[in-house]
Amino acid sequence: MLRREPNPNRNHPLHCPWCAGEDLFPNEIEDFGWLCRDCTRVFSVRYYGQDAPEHRPAPARSTSQAIKNSLKRHGHLQEEEK
Numbered sequence: 001m002l003r004r005e006p007n008p009n010r011n012h013p014l015h016c017p018w019c020a021g022e023d024l025f026p027n028e029i030e031d032f033g034w035l036c037r038d039c040t041r042v043f044s045v046r047y048y049g050q051d052a053p054e055h056r057p058a059p060a061r062s063t064s065q066a067i068k069n070s071l072k073r074h075g076h077l078q079e080e081e082k
């Protein structure tokens with residue numbers, strides 16, 4: 001039986017943000033807490049959500065569209081393809 005509900009926003013850091021140690025262990029201080037066993041620091045890694053920028057980058061072109069654009073830009077398209 002679980003002692004508390006699983007936390008879907010919990011993530012596992014790969015390195016301690018202070019000493020880059022990899023010996024990290026969950027800490028009971030809160031639902032997002034970690035203990036670094038190398039430097040004994042206790043810290044949290046928390047996910048708040050994604051930013052919603054006012055101006056987003058243009059969506060990436062498909063590979064075939066990118067190739068067509070590149071060929072056109074360098075003058076390699078045949079007449080019927082232009």
Ligand SMILES: [Zn+2]
Nearest residue numbers: 016019036039
């Ligand atoms: Zn550390």
